[in-house]
Amino acid sequence: MRLILHIMEKQNKDTAILLLHCPDKQGIIAAVTQFININKGNIIRLDQYTDTVQKVFFMRVEWELEGFMIPKEKINEYFDTLLAQRYEMAFKIYFSTQKPRMAVFVSKQSHCLYDLLAHYEAGDWDVEIPLIVSNHPDLEHVAKKFNIPYYVFPITKDNKDELEPKELELLAKENIDFVVLARYMQIISPEMIRRYPNRIINIHHSFLPAFVGARPYHAAYERGVKIIGATSHYVTEELDAGPIIRQDVTRITHKDTVENLMRKGQDLEKVVLSNAVEKQIAHKILVYKNKTIIF
Amino acid sequence: MRLILHIMEKQNKDTAILLLHCPDKQGIIAAVTQFININKGNIIRLDQYTDTVQKVFFMRVEWELEGFMIPKEKINEYFDTLLAQRYEMAFKIYFSTQKPRMAVFVSKQSHCLYDLLAHYEAGDWDVEIPLIVSNHPDLEHVAKKFNIPYYVFPITKDNKDELEPKELELLAKENIDFVVLARYMQIISPEMIRRYPNRIINIHHSFLPAFVGARPYHAAYERGVKIIGATSHYVTEELDAGPIIRQDVTRITHKDTVENLMRKGQDLEKVVLSNAVEKQIAHKILVYKNKTIIF
């Protein structure tokens, strides 16, 4: 059953996805939908949201390209000229036929990596994973199971300046669109963050902003909280302070040791990270002033 | 702070709220937003959803009436003529200045009633509660605390045919818009349901469709479930089978007795019922084929 649905969806799927935000004004939705309708595009999903405090308008619209009168390679230009300039829009257009390319960074723990790869191999996501990067050799056996090249850059605080440029070269060579830190235990340099702005997704093993930094489960245990959490977010220069994509929590009790918190937390981490990755792949996340709008 | 925000919102608040659904076609959003924009209405919130399986389009749009060029009392007619007929829309227009009138039905348990009245008295909701109806005298003291008339109709299976018409008379006389069954333990007659279609909200003390009917906590205990729930829904002729508005759950263990389930369940019931009432008052619920679209 599932497979059939999947195939049906795939067949329909030559679509364009437009993400935009702009100062809120009257008539934007009408203007955008008319642009698509007049040119014979069939809208299959439209989401919009107005931040009435900041007076900013956000929109995601997806339409079928079959029969659309503007050629694919001209859509960006036409939209820019006819609409974006008039409404001062920041916008981006994606095509469903172009699979994003994702790099996974890991250290020693495998649970998030396995979860990502299980989704990948099951065909859940329209994505390519051309490589896995690590600062340790430990998880090479996992990469091998899935036939994905595994690169070890034994980065430490001290050699980061020297080794990260080589990582960046590799990512550039492989045309990586975004990076997923799947329990990668090294701080990313500002240079790398600048190259992939709001395109590096991290999983932090606490309910942010509680327990920023190292050893959050130990801190949660010490504080005696009754609920623990996990947070996926984009990486920015301030540690664990980037735009939050997804959070989830689970209840704990006084009986739970630090090791229990780690075990229970792993189930949160993998699901919260995969959820963020899924939204990223589907182009459903807009970032504005360190917050996410998720459609 | 809160009060200030509240007042600010109140001041802005002469708005129209349009709820509609129709067969999905190209251009509906554009047409509706143009209708509002051209007549100088300022849209402050727009939500829409397309059921791509059934090909039905749903929309809720709220706009400020200040400066709107169509007089309030003509909006319905104009919208019908200019748009609804063309797109085969079922629609309804509400005005924020017209507070809906809500009747509360209770039996012997007070927790839901207190929660509704606490919201009411705190000014959380734009609603009037002109009366409370019960089949028992037990909760009159609660009604008295809040100075709300309390009517006892000692309805049983046997005298329902005789007493319910009097209830309906009272509701009609008081211009009741919708009815809230706050743990009211009598089955509502088909006649009353016909008079208030999708306008009678019930709270069922289980996670529907599990444990339909009487004594769901006993049934949950017997079955050994690990989570219990509560469900608010519109009342239809089939018992506990109407459109679901809101559900919530809480985790239980083998240690919980039936009485514990009842106690824990009460916290769910009151919050789940109040949530549904809040959505109802704000005209955020659309019903289509026994399901709700909630904006």
Add this chain to the structure above:
Amino acid sequence: MRLILHIMEKQNKDTAILLLHCPDKQGIIAAVTQFININKGNIIRLDQYTDTVQKVFFMRVEWELEGFMIPKEKINEYFDTLLAQRYEMAFKIYFSTQKPRMAVFVSKQSHCLYDLLAHYEAGDWDVEIPLIVSNHPDLEHVAKKFNIPYYVFPITKDNKDELEPKELELLAKENIDFVVLARYMQIISPEMIRRYPNRIINIHHSFLPAFVGARPYHAAYERGVKIIGATSHYVTEELDAGPIIRQDVTRITHKDTVENLMRKGQDLEKVVLSNAVEKQIAHKILVYKNKTIIF
């Protein structure tokens, strides 16, 4: 049904409740249960927990006093002599027939107060509420509804030293066992905390330790979290840092304004506070080194 169960439970209920903790050693459970069994007490509930990191043993045991061979007023002495000294126990014995006396402190928001009083009036809790204290006159109408004396002490930062002693006098005169801060918006002085150690329960409107201090909903909104929470805890000298009793959370989205967070948060606050109060009344909370063990 519920009432019948309630009465049945009430009839069984002349019990003693022993709470203790001590260094973990072999044989403690055996020794305590033998003390009760040999003297013909019937244990109806026993909970124990060993913190294997700190090597501390915690226990709560409740037994029926009918037929118990040690007279009620001697149990404390006998237990101290025969067991507590040998095992270096810190312990406390409560009797189900002695209802604790609870004072409620409020400011201007009514939702937590209503929830506490609704439980109280429904007979859910074995407690007395002889008075409500506030720094504002606003909620006197609520107290009046429930016929509970309402005392206004218009405390500010500046006059706290002068007015709090009078509050403490009142609490002492009324034999208050514990205090519940039901959205009371004044910081409690160290002197009052010393008088009621681990006996002042506060509700903080965030998921602690995130968003300590004032205006947590505003801070949560600014940070762009995807889940908000509420925390009930004992008050200690360090602000919002006392032992946590209960936490709960609810999911939010980018659509939620600060005012929405406040509204959604209120449902959490009242349930999380009432849950803590219920555990307190039932003597199910042990505190050890700024953490709670909850049976």
Add this chain to the structure above:
Amino acid sequence: MRLILHIMEKQNKDTAILLLHCPDKQGIIAAVTQFININKGNIIRLDQYTDTVQKVFFMRVEWELEGFMIPKEKINEYFDTLLAQRYEMAFKIYFSTQKPRMAVFVSKQSHCLYDLLAHYEAGDWDVEIPLIVSNHPDLEHVAKKFNIPYYVFPITKDNKDELEPKELELLAKENIDFVVLARYMQIISPEMIRRYPNRIINIHHSFLPAFVGARPYHAAYERGVKIIGATSHYVTEELDAGPIIRQDVTRITHKDTVENLMRKGQDLEKVVLSNAVEKQIAHKILVYKNKTIIF
């Protein structure tokens, strides 16, 4: 850090685990703990629960065997003679050094299988997985990745009588202790259930008892529920009616298609199943009259 904790725990770990239930009487805990203490066993965890409705006492106690005066192979006999007969106990003793052997049954979906194997390979669980059984060849590639023998028995309704005995032979030959149905889409025969009573764990993709049987996500979609769930339970002869081990839920909206429900549900299924397997491996589940007591 995690690895270090793990090793520490492993080193301490020659323990016995006793699970028992019996009619509730005075003095059972004292008798059992004395049996262990007198023979110089150090209790590291004790959990007990009394079902006061059915008057049944349940207990799990784990103690270190180092220095325990009764030889390992005699503990069962001694406990039976000295305690079990006197108190009419049903009991079972496990040793931490004996890893249980688990068989995994799958059909075509891989998400639960990957989650189980990721835990297994990460060393989270003290278990052996000597084989994977399927009615389809589809997931052999997963088994191969983890070097676990994969057996295909193309069972259908029609050939079940012929093929299941061969499966049972294989399970017997491999000394399988319990079976995990990881989205295995064939009904298990009564004969197999009799051979593994309360030792076959299934994951059902709904919040039982809602949506028993086939296609629960379609049924949930049709009914318009606002929350979906997953349930792990022991398999009994009545379909989806065995003792429930673990349940979890996630919130959905009107926007979710059946395919979305399936995708969201998979995250629940894998976590809920793995949680049950973890409890099973740790001998933390007692079954009594079609319900579980989970310590």
